[in-house]
Amino acid sequence: MSKGLPKRSEDYSLWYNELVKRADLAENSAVRGCMVIKPYGFSIWEKMQAELDRMFKKTGHSNAYFPLFIPKSYLSKEASHVEGFAKECAVVTHYRLKSDPSGKGVIVDPEAALEEELIVRPTSETVIWSTYKNWIQSYRDLPLLINQWANVVRWEMRTRLFLRTSEFLWQEGHTAHETKKEAEEETIRMLNVYAEFAENFMALPVIKGIKSESEKFAGAEATYCIEGMMQDGKALQAGTSHFLGQNFAKAFDVKFATREGGLEHVWGTSWGVSTRLMGALIMAHSDDQGLVLPPKLAPIQVVIIPIFRRDEELEAIRVKAGEIMESLEDLGISVKFDDRDTHKPGWKFAEYELKGVPLRLGIGPRDLENQTVEMARRDNLTKSVVQLENENLPALIKKTLADIQENIYRKAHAFTLEKTTKADTWEEFIDILENKAGFVSAHWDGTEETEERIKEQTKATIRCIPLDQIPEQGKCILSGKPSKGRVLFARAY
Amino acid sequence: MSKGLPKRSEDYSLWYNELVKRADLAENSAVRGCMVIKPYGFSIWEKMQAELDRMFKKTGHSNAYFPLFIPKSYLSKEASHVEGFAKECAVVTHYRLKSDPSGKGVIVDPEAALEEELIVRPTSETVIWSTYKNWIQSYRDLPLLINQWANVVRWEMRTRLFLRTSEFLWQEGHTAHETKKEAEEETIRMLNVYAEFAENFMALPVIKGIKSESEKFAGAEATYCIEGMMQDGKALQAGTSHFLGQNFAKAFDVKFATREGGLEHVWGTSWGVSTRLMGALIMAHSDDQGLVLPPKLAPIQVVIIPIFRRDEELEAIRVKAGEIMESLEDLGISVKFDDRDTHKPGWKFAEYELKGVPLRLGIGPRDLENQTVEMARRDNLTKSVVQLENENLPALIKKTLADIQENIYRKAHAFTLEKTTKADTWEEFIDILENKAGFVSAHWDGTEETEERIKEQTKATIRCIPLDQIPEQGKCILSGKPSKGRVLFARAY
Ligand SMILES: [Zn+2]
Ligand SMILES: [Zn+2]
Numbered sequence: 001m002s003k004g005l006p007k008r009s010e011d012y013s014l015w016y017n018e019l020v021k022r023a024d025l026a027e028n029s030a031v032r033g034c035m036v037i038k039p040y041g042f043s044i045w046e047k048m049q050a051e052l053d054r055m056f057k058k059t060g061h062s063n064a065y066f067p068l069f070i071p072k073s074y075l076s077k078e079a080s081h082v083e084g085f086a087k088e089c090a091v092v093t094h095y096r097l098k099s100d101p102s103g104k105g106v107i108v109d110p111e112a113a114l115e116e117e118l119i120v121r122p123t124s125e126t127v128i129w130s131t132y133k134n135w136i137q138s139y140r141d142l143p144l145l146i147n148q149w150a151n152v153v154r155w156e157m158r159t160r161l162f163l164r165t166s167e168f169l170w171q172e173g174h175t176a177h178e179t180k181k182e183a184e185e186e187t188i189r190m191l192n193v194y195a196e197f198a199e200n201f202m203a204l205p206v207i208k209g210i211k212s213e214s215e216k217f218a219g220a221e222a223t224y225c226i227e228g229m230m231q232d233g234k235a236l237q238a239g240t241s242h243f244l245g246q247n248f249a250k251a252f253d254v255k256f257a258t259r260e261g262g263l264e265h266v267w268g269t270s271w272g273v274s275t276r277l278m279g280a281l282i283m284a285h286s287d288d289q290g291l292v293l294p295p296k297l298a299p300i301q302v303v304i305i306p307i308f309r310r311d312e313e314l315e316a317i318r319v320k321a322g323e324i325m326e327s328l329e330d331l332g333i334s335v336k337f338d339d340r341d342t343h344k345p346g347w348k349f350a351e352y353e354l355k356g357v358p359l360r361l362g363i364g365p366r367d368l369e370n371q372t373v374e375m376a377r378r379d380n381l382t383k384s385v386v387q388l389e390n391e392n393l394p395a396l397i398k399k400t401l402a403d404i405q406e407n408i409y410r411k412a413h414a415f416t417l418e419k420t421t422k423a424d425t426w427e428e429f430i431d432i433l434e435n436k437a438g439f440v441s442a443h444w445d446g447t448e449e450t451e452e453r454i455k456e457q458t459k460a461t462i463r464c465i466p467l468d469q470i471p472e473q474g475k476c477i478l479s480g481k482p483s484k485g486r487v488l489f490a491r492a493y
Numbered sequence: 494m495s496k497g498l499p500k501r502s503e504d505y506s507l508w509y510n511e512l513v514k515r516a517d518l519a520e521n522s523a524v525r526g527c528m529v530i531k532p533y534g535f536s537i538w539e540k541m542q543a544e545l546d547r548m549f550k551k552t553g554h555s556n557a558y559f560p561l562f563i564p565k566s567y568l569s570k571e572a573s574h575v576e577g578f579a580k581e582c583a584v585v586t587h588y589r590l591k592s593d594p595s596g597k598g599v600i601v602d603p604e605a606a607l608e609e610e611l612i613v614r615p616t617s618e619t620v621i622w623s624t625y626k627n628w629i630q631s632y633r634d635l636p637l638l639i640n641q642w643a644n645v646v647r648w649e650m651r652t653r654l655f656l657r658t659s660e661f662l663w664q665e666g667h668t669a670h671e672t673k674k675e676a677e678e679e680t681i682r683m684l685n686v687y688a689e690f691a692e693n694f695m696a697l698p699v700i701k702g703i704k705s706e707s708e709k710f711a712g713a714e715a716t717y718c719i720e721g722m723m724q725d726g727k728a729l730q731a732g733t734s735h736f737l738g739q740n741f742a743k744a745f746d747v748k749f750a751t752r753e754g755g756l757e758h759v760w761g762t763s764w765g766v767s768t769r770l771m772g773a774l775i776m777a778h779s780d781d782q783g784l785v786l787p788p789k790l791a792p793i794q795v796v797i798i799p800i801f802r803r804d805e806e807l808e809a810i811r812v813k814a815g816e817i818m819e820s821l822e823d824l825g826i827s828v829k830f831d832d833r834d835t836h837k838p839g840w841k842f843a844e845y846e847l848k849g850v851p852l853r854l855g856i857g858p859r860d861l862e863n864q865t866v867e868m869a870r871r872d873n874l875t876k877s878v879v880q881l882e883n884e885n886l887p888a889l890i891k892k893t894l895a896d897i898q899e900n901i902y903r904k905a906h907a908f909t910l911e912k913t914t915k916a917d918t919w920e921e922f923i924d925i926l927e928n929k930a931g932f933v934s935a936h937w938d939g940t941e942e943t944e945e946r947i948k949e950q951t952k953a954t955i956r957c958i959p960l961d962q963i964p965e966q967g968k969c970i971l972s973g974k975p976s977k978g979r980v981l982f983a984r985a986y
Contacts, residue, residue, distance in 0.1 A: 029624065030567075031611065034560035036624055039639060042557045064535045067527035068613075068644055068660050069583070072590070074523075076598035086599045090562070091587040092613065093601065095648040097565070097579045105569035106579045108586065108610055117601055118524065120561075120585065120613070131522065131529055140835060146532060151561055151644065155588040167561050342633060 005354070007288050012232040016283060020161045023291045023355050025278065033159040033166030040355065041278065043299035045169070048277060049149065051201055051296075052171065055193050061145040061173060066127050068151075069118035074126040078251035081125065084218020088155035090120040090166075120153040125219060125244075125270055128174045129252040136176060136266060138257040143186070144176040152274075162279035163236075163493050170274035176254070176266045180245070183267035187243040190271040191224045194239035202277065203294040203409035204228045204284050205416045206238060207439070207488060209464025214448050217270075221245035227463045227488070229416040230283040233437020235463045235490035238280050244268035279493070284412050291356030292379055294408050295401040302328060302335040302397060303357045307345045307364035314339065317363050324361070324373075327394040333401065353378060358404050359397060379404045379411075422486070429477050429489075433458050439490045443483035445476035454478055460489040498847070500781050505725040509776060513654045516784045516848050518771065526652040526659030533848065534771065536792035538662070541770060542642065544694050544789075545664065548686050554638040554666060559620050561644075562611035567619040571744035574618065577711020581648035583613040583659075613646040618712060618737075618763055621667045622745040629669060629759060631750040636679070637669040645767075655772035656729075656986050663767035669747070669759045673738070676760035680736040683764040684717045687732035695770065696787040696902035697721045697777050698909045699731060700932070700981060702957025707941050710763075714738035720956045720981070722909040723776040726930020728956045728983035731773050737761035772986070777905050784849030785872055787901050788894040795821060795828040795890060796850045800838045800857035807832065810856050817854070817866075820887040826894065846871060851897050852890060872897045872904075915979070922970050922982075926951050932983045936976035938969035947971055953982045 005022060006015045020026055025041030028034075037045065053063070075086040096112030099105075121127065128146075135141060149171045156166050173190060177183040191208055198204045206226035216223035220242035228238050249255070249265035258264050285292040295301050304324060306317040321337045328335045336357075338348055345362070352360055362374040371388045377400065386393060419438025423429040432440050444450060444462065454477070455461050465487045474483045498515065499508045513519050518534030521527075530538065546556070568579040589605030592598075614620065621639075628634060642664045649659050666683060670676040684701055691697045699719035709716035713735035721731050742748070742758035749759050778785040788794050797817060799810040814830045821828045829850075831841055838855070845853055855867040864881045870893065879886060912931025916922040925933050937943060937955065947970070948954050958980045967976045 027627075029560045029620065031560045031562045031564060031620070034562060036560065037558040039555035039557045043555065046556060062532035062536065063539060064532045065530040065662065067522045067524045067529065068646065069524045069527060071524060072601075073598060075590070082599060086590045088588060089590055090585045090611070091590065091601050092583045093586045094584040096581055097568070097584065097612070105566060106575060108565075108584050118583070119590070127522065127524070134520075153561065169558065 005288060005290060008231060015288070017161065019282060019286060019290060019354075025282070025291075026161045028159075028161065033156050035161055035165045035167070037169075037275070040299070044281070044293070044297055045275060045278060047297045047299060048197075048201070049171075052193075052197055052273065053149075055197060056147050056171075056173065059145075059189060059193060061147045061175075064146050064148055065150070066124050066131065066148055068121055070121050070124075070127045072117045072119055074130060075119060077126060078219045078247055080247075081219035081251075085122045086119075088157075089122055090153045090155060092118040092120065121150070122152055122154045123270075123272075124148065124150070124152075124172055125174065125248055126252075129248040129254060129268070132174075132176055132266075133252050133254045136254055136256050139178050139259050142176060142178045142256060142266065143182060145173075145186075146175065147171055147173040160279075162275055162282070165275075168275045170272050172270060172272040175269045176249070177268070178256070178258070178266070180267050183245075183269050184243055187222070187224060187241050187269045187271070190269070191226065191239075191241040194241065194271070194273060195226050197273075198226055198228065198238055198280075199409065201294065201296045202281050202284070203296075203405060203412060204238065204280060205409065205413040207464060207466055208468075209466040209488065211240075211464055212448075212451055212462045212487070214451055215462065217242045219244060219247055220270075221247065224467075225464055227439075227490075227492075228280050228284060229412075229419050229438060229490075230280070230493065231415070232283070233419055233491075235439060235488075235492040236276075236280045236283070237463070237492065238277060239271070239273040241271035242269060244270060285408050286356065289350075289381070290354030292408065293356035293358060295358045295405045298356065298358050299334065300336045300352075300355075300357050301333050301401055302359045302361060303348075303352045304335065304337045304361045304363065305345055305348050305352075306337075306339055307362055313365050314341075316365070316368055320363055320368060324393060328397060331394050331398050333394075333397060349376075358401060375400070377404060379407050420488075423477060424474075426477055430458065433460055433489075433491065437491065439463065439488045441486045441488055442477040443472075443474035443485075444487050445479045445481035445483055447479075447481075450476060450479050450481075454489070459491050461492055463488045463490050463492060498781060498783060501724060508781070510654065512775065512779060512783060512847075518775070518784075519654045521652075521654065526649050528654050528658045528660070530662075530768070533792070537774070537786070537790055538768060538771060540790045540792060541690075541694070542664075545686075545690055545766065546640075546642075548690060549640050549664075549666065552638075552682060552686060554640045554668075557639050557641055558643070559617050559624065559641055561614055563614050563617075563620050565610045565612055567623060568612060570619060571712045571740055573740075574712035574744075578615045579612075581650075582615055583646045583648060585611040585613065614643070615645055615647045616763075616765075617641065617643070617645075617665055618667065618741055619745075622741040622747060622761070625667075625669055625759075626745050626747045629747055629749050632671050632752050635669060635671045635749060635759065636675060638666075638679075639668065640664055640666040653772075655768055655775070658768075661768045663765050665763060665765040668762045669742070670761070671749070671751070671759070673760050676738075676762050677736055680715070680717060680734050680762045680764070683762070684719065684732075684734040687734065687764070687766060688719050690766075691719055691721065691731055691773075692902065694787065694789045695774050695777070696789075696898060696905060697731065697773060698902065698906040700957060700959055701961075702959040702981065704733075704957055705941075705944055705955045705980070707944055708955065710735045712737060712740055713763075714740065717960075718957055720932075720983075720985075721773055721777060722905075722912050722931060722983075723773070723986065724908070725776075726912055726984075728932060728981075728985040729769075729773045729776070730956070730985065731770060732764070732766040734764035735762060737763060778901050779849065782843075782874070783847030785901065786849035786851060788851045788898045791849065791851050792827065793829045793845075793848075793850050794826050794894055795852045795854060796845045797828065797830045797854045797856065798838055798841050798845075799830075799832055800855055806858050807834075809858070809861055813856055813861060817886060821890060824887050824891055826887075826890060842869075851894060868893070870897060872900050913981075916970060917967075919970055923951065926953055926982075926984065930984065932956065932981045934979045934981055935970040936965075936967035936978075937980050938972045938974035938976055940972075940974075943969060943972050943974075947982070952984050954985055956981045956983050956985060
């Protein structure tokens with residue numbers, strides 16, 4: 001199965017595309033820019049969703065559902081929002097088809113034009129804040145802590161599976177608060193939820209930071225983000241959390257009676273992660289053999305492969321495998337026994353490597369005789385023989401899965417550190433971007449003009465101003481003007 | 494809260510609309526025909542989803558995700574499908590907006606017209622079968638058992654919250670099989686899953702049957718359905734399962750290499766339930782005080798309300814409530830303690846009645862003294878005092894919740910039976926529909942003409958030919974022509 005998977009070192013981009021397809025994660029559909037998420041890929045996304053949903057609920061949020069369509073005029077209500085989002089959108093203009101008078105197929109019924117066109121939501125602030133207007137009257141209605149799992153559409157000219165597609169799946173949280181302080185705290189709380197999810201579940205180390213003015217969400221006062229480093233030295237924004245100030249409350253006239261008897265606009269936040277996380281997960285850990293999945297997000301954590309020639313051998317192995325499966329399931333470990341006789345063991349080994357199953361157990365007639373099992377780790381491709389008489393296999397497997405989770409994180413963490421470099425001159429800056437890639441920590445004068453010039457000259461953007469930035473006087477890498485601290489640059493997805 | 498909820502007997506339709514809004518289930522949005530599902534309503538839908546998803550997986554299905562948009566030409570590929578679905582659809586014709594030259598807001602960019610219009614999916618057979626063509630080559634790829642949770646759009650002129658909305662949420666299963674027999678078995682298997690879910694979780698008795706030719710799904714060979722009876726005597730179709738034959742396989746040229754070395758079209762099924770189930774759940778059980786939820790689908794199964802005047806009283810009650818909550822949570826029972834001091838106990842009683850919480854516990858200072866708790870059942874509105882010294886409260890609550898689940902089902906079952914009447918003459922038929930409503934079991938000559946005439950004259954449709962129909966010679970209620978068995982008529986949602 002993994003035969004012919006391109007090498008990362010030769011063509012990283014091709015490697016990614018082929019891996020996504022061959023590991024049955026996703027594929028392009030006949031509709032430009034829209035992907036099909038295949039069952040195996042979707043089962044990973046479901047594991048992500050389940051964990052994020054649990055974290056959202058634990059922090060007091062409820063799910064709800066808002067309309068797919070947004071009246072065109074809504075987009076214009078928040079001045080900067082319309083600049084950012086009323087561009088590449090799918091626009092619904094008609095509500096009926098009719099038979100083509102020529103007798104072939106169907107055509108759009110010209111008599112069924114909508115009075116006002118509808119936009120397929122690129123994000124839901126406008127439709128949600130227009131609803132909040134009716135839900136919020138008093139401080140007693142606050143905070144309002146809502147999340148929605150939904151599909152959104154942003155028309156993209158160049159698309160890549162998971163990373164940039166015209167339609168994608170995401171969650172969008174939209175909250176309303178009494179005070180600026182509470183909304184700011186919520187913004188940071190959800191940024192931390194995302195970082196915790198990325199690090200503990202995706203095994204992806206991330207930098208928490210704040211976006212520059214030019215990169216912030218259209219309609220936000222401030223955009224916070226988590227940024228991860230991919231194996232090709234490009235950064236990937238894995239989640240954003242926006243402090244909206246009173247912008248949408250003012251645009252949609254959402255006021256509340258305060259505790260003191262006044263009437264004020266509420267304070268808002270919004271925050272989201274999307275199927276883009278699938279791209280990050282794949283690119284951060286996988287290798288030339290295929291996917292490498294952290295056990296906490298692997299739909300199949302352990303696969304058992306029988307090695308047999310004759311049917312009696314398979315039957316004996318099946319009994320042993322059944323015992324192991326039951327003991328693993330008791331520990332909450334998901335396990336699959338692949339007893340297909342249509343494929344050879346070697347083929348199966350390659351297939352489960354391609355699909356990133358963290359642990360593989362091989363059992364042959366010899367193993368039955370010797371009371372052993374061969375255990376192979378996907379993360380470091382090492383094998384070991386387990387003596388069932390001496391070792392408690394389920395406990396060993398549980399521990400090994402935890403080790404794998406940790407090892408994948410440790411490796412990615414070391415890589416991220418290794419790919420983070422300080423630059424103090426423009427020459428260094430260019431040299432790092434060209435020859436080493438990764439994050440470049442450098443001084444910037446804080447102006448949009450310089451940011452734009454750097455982007456034009458190097459394709460590197462300011463990924464973020466890290467939250468743990470140490471104040472440091474310095475000179476801008478390009479303009480030489482004074483700077484108050486380093487920011488993180490990188491070429492990015 | 495329940496103050497002023499209209500009575501079912503006076504205006505059933507108004508009662509339903511008001512109940513949906515006041516119990517915080519859903520509301521109309523600013524976008525015509527699209528609803529907002531509010532957090533409380535959505536939490537019920539989530540419970541439905543979780544259980545259905547578990548049932549689908551247990552029967553071997555995996556989830557996946559297919560594009561929201563369907564190229565217009567796809568709809569025409571299956572001849573009868575296009576008749577049924579290429580009508581009231583949301584049509585995307587453009588992919589960009591631009592600033593209005595007048596300076597006000599945004600307009601659709603006339604230069605960004607799509608070459609081929611895209612239809613927002615009304616159902617996904619076409620886009621899914623065009624994908625299956627690439628996924629299926631050999632019998633080894635079969636059966637293909639896939640489900641998708643998604644939003645769909647069917648432009649509706651007259652909408653009602655949950656029952657008929659332009660956008661709704663649903664799941665759609667799409668399977669492919671080697672043989673006709675296997676596909677037929679799958680169709681019935683999923684019909685049974687739906688019936689089991691309706692009866693065991695929604696506490697909704699349903700009739701399983703097959704649709705008449707004129708009512709079957711556009712593109713199916715046969716449509717099976719479950720039909721439930723609402724309190725106003727109207728039927729509601731709660732789920733459908735379609736045997737597609739080879740229709741979509743032929744339309745999209747999906748063939749497979751058979752075990753015998755031949756090449757054949759695969760056999761298909763599709764099946765779905767939607768947020769319409771929320772409407773059925775509400776209408777089947779609720780009363781003039783509000784929602785009545787079967788405990789298995791209630792987001793809050795038990796609410797504890799403290800009855801207090803002074804803060805010290807609340808503190809003492811809080812300790813007791815904490816103990817009870819912990820013991821209930823250990824049993825997997827969801828419980829809420831409403832200690833708000835902004836509302837009086839009586840107001841809270843009415844609120845949780847309105848929201849259908851199955852069990853309410855009231856605890857006051859007297860109860861603490863006497864070691865008692867007042868327990869009130871939502872289903873029959875009875876109250877009892879529980880002596881904590883004599884009774885094991887958590888076990889009693891668990892048993893009572895099971896009783897409530899059963900009682901709600903039993904009541905709905907008796908009602909459905911009571912509302913199912915045989916008619917042998919046209920006069921009887923009319924009389925029942927006018928004065929008693931419900932299902933009318935009557936002979937029909939099997940022709941579409943007669944079916945249509947009955948519909949025109951009475952607004953009653955053939956809900957289904959029940960699967961457990963007993964062959965019985967008879968005469969058609971309208972035409973007098975020979976009939977082989979009774980079918981179920983009703984006015985329906
Ligand atoms: Zn950042
Ligand atoms: Zn039926």
